[in-house]
Amino acid sequence: MNPIHVDGRTLVVIRRTTSSYAAEESGLLSYDGQTLELQSTQGNRVVTESEIANIQPIIPSNQIG
Helix, strand or coil, rough: CHHHCCCCCEEEEECCCCCCCEEEEEEEEEEECCCCEEEECCEECCHHHHHHHHCCCCCCCCCCC
16 A cells, blocks of 8 residues: 555554454554654654555454454
């Protein structure tokens, strides 16, 4: 997925816990043509290549399980 396709979108980082899932971090994505950043209340940080590879758009047919 090219980062330009997700510019300005909300990202929620969900991690699996022992019994369910928890939102670990959330914010808005921004892309300056070179770097994809997550802007959240915790500050700004660069989104890693591994995270970019695992971004999943939320659509009605998505299921976590």
